[in-house]
Amino acid sequence: SQQGEEDPQALSIQEGENATMNCSYKTSINNLQWYRQNSGRGLVHLILIRSNEREKHSGRLRVTLDTSKKSSSLLITASRAADTASYFCATDGMDSSYKLIFGSGTRLLVRP
Amino acid sequence: NAGVTQTPKFQVLKTGQSMTLQCAQDMNHNSMYWYRQDPGMGLRLIYYSASEGTTDKGEVPNGYNVSRLNKREFSLRLESAAPSQTSVYFCASSVGAGYGYTFGSGTRLTVV
Numbered sequence: 001s002q003q004g005e006e007d008p009q010a011l012s013i014q015e016g017e018n019a020t021m022n023c024s025y026k027t028s029i030n031n032l033q034w035y036r037q038n039s040g041r042g043l044v045h046l047i048l049i050r051s052n053e054r055e056k057h058s059g060r061l062r063v064t065l066d067t068s069k070k071s072s073s074l075l076i077t078a079s080r081a082a083d084t085a086s087y088f089c090a091t092d093g094m095d096s097s098y099k100l101i102f103g104s105g106t107r108l109l110v111r112p
Numbered sequence: 113n114a115g116v117t118q119t120p121k122f123q124v125l126k127t128g129q130s131m132t133l134q135c136a137q138d139m140n141h142n143s144m145y146w147y148r149q150d151p152g153m154g155l156r157l158i159y160y161s162a163s164e165g166t167t168d169k170g171e172v173p174n175g176y177n178v179s180r181l182n183k184r185e186f187s188l189r190l191e192s193a194a195p196s197q198t199s200v201y202f203c204a205s206s207v208g209a210g211y212g213y214t215f216g217s218g219t220r221l222t223v224v
C-alpha cells in the first residue's frame with residue numbers, strides 16, 4: 001500500500017533554530033496531512049495540503065508539496081522546546097480519500 | 113467538547129480472551145477510524161467507517177471486528193487476543209474524506 005516515509009527519522013536542534021522534515025510517498029494523492037504526537041498521547045492534526053496546492057502556512061509551520069516528485073516538507077520556524085514531539089505525514093489515495101496512510105514519523109528534539 | 117473518547121485507557125489480556133474497545137465522538141463527524149501503533153512505528157489502519165451504517169477493512173484487519181453502533185460510536189472487538197495484538201490503539205474521527213482527523217488519547221493493550 002502507498003505510504004509516506006519521513007526523513008530524517010530523528011532530528012535534534014537548538015531552540016530558536018528551524019526544523020525541516022521531509023515526506024515521500026509512492027502513488028497519486030488527493031491530499032497530504034501532517035500530524036504531531038507528543039510522547040504517550042494521541043495525534044494532533046497540524047495542516048492539510050491538497051494536491052493542487054504547492055505551499056501552505058499555519059503560524060510557524062510551512063508545508064510544501066511537490067506532486068511531480070511525490071514529496072512534501074514541513075518547516076517549523078523558530079523552534080521551541082514545546083515543539084519536541086514526533087511528526088507524521090499521512091496521505092490518502094486516489095481510490096479512497098477515506099483511508100489515511102501514515103508514515104513512520106520524524107522524532108524532533110528541541111534542546112533548550 | 114470532549115472530542116474523541118476512548119475506553120479503557122489501559123488493558124491487560126490473556127491470550128485467547130476477548131474484549132471490546134469503545135470509541136465515541138461528540139463532533140457530529142461522519143467518518144470514524146481505528147488504528148494501531150507499534151513501538152517506533154507509524155499508525156496502521158485496522159478498519160474504518162466512512163459513514164453511519166458502513167464499515168471497511170484497512171491495512172491490518174485480521175483478528176479484529178468493528179461495529180458502527182450509531183453516528184457517535186465505533187467499537188473494535190478482539191475475539192481471541194494474541195500477543196501480536198499488543199499495541200496502542202487509536203480511534204479517530206473526521207467530517208469526511210479530505211478532512212483532518214481528530215484522535216482519541218489511545219488504549220494501551222498488552223496481551224500476555
